[in-house]
Amino acid sequence: MNSSFPVEVRIEHLLAQMTLEEKIAQMALVEKNSIDPKTVAAVGIGAVLSGGGGKPENNTPLGWHTMIMEFIEGSKSSRTGIPIFYGMDANHGLGNIPGATIFPHQIGLGATGNSQLVEEIARATAEESRAIGLQWNFSPALDLPTDIRWGRVYENFSDDPELTSTLGAMYVRGLHDGSVLASAKHFVGAGSMLWQTSHNKNFSIDQGITEADENRLRSEFLPPFRRAIEEGALNIMVGLNAWGDAKVTANHYLITDILKQELGFKGFIVSDWYGVYEISDSTYESTVSAIQAGVDMVMLPYDYRTFIADVRQAVRRGDIEEARIDDAVRRILRAKFEFGLFDADTQPPLSVIGSENHRALAREAVAQSLVVLKNNDVLPLSKKLRKIRVAGSAADNIGMQAGAWTVEWQGIDGNWLPGATSILAGIQDAVNDSTMIEFDKDGVFLEKDIADIGIAIVGEKPYAEGWGDTAHPKISTEDLEAIARLTASSREVVVILVSGRPLIISDELENWDALVAAWLPGSEGAGIADVIFGDATTGTLPITWPRTIEQLPISASGFTRDGTSPLFPRGFGLRFD
């Protein structure tokens, strides 16, 4: 408990006092619905998480703070007094908490290409996280999405290893400056699985197989993790994908030989969700494989008792040496000491959550994330137009503009998000009083006159993980019909795409006068009006935009599978100023 001692001394001093049971319990990360604070203390559990949407009864910042602090304070009353990490996916701001600032999902941050902005966003996210007691954020994702049919493209920055490395390192820095442990994920190659290889029968590519290509491993997949380690990352999460014919979670070469020995990673490796038990049909064999491969902490969504019993038996049988347990616990304690979990807890006030300055930062990020892909001399729009017509499913739908990992794991559809601004509201605020704005989601307008400009704000309903896997990422029929009606009743049409990934739009593009990719902008929808009525746009594509499905997957260097040219190359973006 004496913070004047060096961390390494504190680790050895504490480890020497721990029983085998207490060491094993430190290796358990349990979902909060599967345990209560008293049991956390009695057993000496190492960490607790809220999975997507893992909310308290009182779903407010105060309710979250109360719940998290009950677990943390509970853990301090264990025999060793070792506090837990409480972890959550605050991957676009504190998304689970109603009223929090929702920043653009990472793909939009990739489009900004602005590493200083990303660091500021991570620090703001850390501040809102610390206000509810959270000290561990399962971010940044550092996967390189090469196939837009995957449901997790938007959780990542780019398909470019270099941009991902730079932004990922800055995100780690921002979280750590804010005393929140980052989790670089999902080690390794988890953005490049092959279509139709998922082991999950509900999915097509998520949790699938990544080709075990040593050259790509070293030139593409490893660099972002190497940079994160150089930046001081003390946690890495292994993915649910397979590397060739074996689950990454059981791969000693990747986890121990490369991460821990070759790259000198001194933090702890955590498994993802139910990943350990997907290694084999036996919980015992699976647990031994994962821990022997180098996993230090196991995420247990449902059952920690089996885990503890299996590990205790494995040590007794010699299937896991106690030295391996000690190594895992040293790594976990190192992160806990480095992040001050044993020291006085200084938390910002709850008022930082959704604060004005954070929302202003998020609005700036939205503006910088927009990528103008087509502009027949239409943008920027005048604020003094006579009539603007707005249509599309994403115009007045904050749930769609935020995307998943917002209040619920799969997100929300509609306008229930305290403090947020819809894209439509931003447009209404931006124009002069003399400008008339008509809105109809389906583009049905009674007046027979022609509007000066039609703005179609269309996109994808929220989805998370494999539930977003789709054979044809495209604009919905309803939205295409809304665009058609708007085109018939407006002089010129601007299409704004609110999506987690590039969509296949090759056939429709020629009918549009302008196209803006807005990704998943989050709570500050007014950032879009700042650009389309504004004086500058700077965003560029963080990922290659395919022309057809047959071009997938597209390599990190931008080569399509069938050798034809993509619709837009990575780095493309029209400017006006």
Ligand code: GLC
């Ligand atoms: C999920 C995701 C991972 C997330 C974890 C906890 O299955 O794969 O990215 O951090 O579980 O929610």
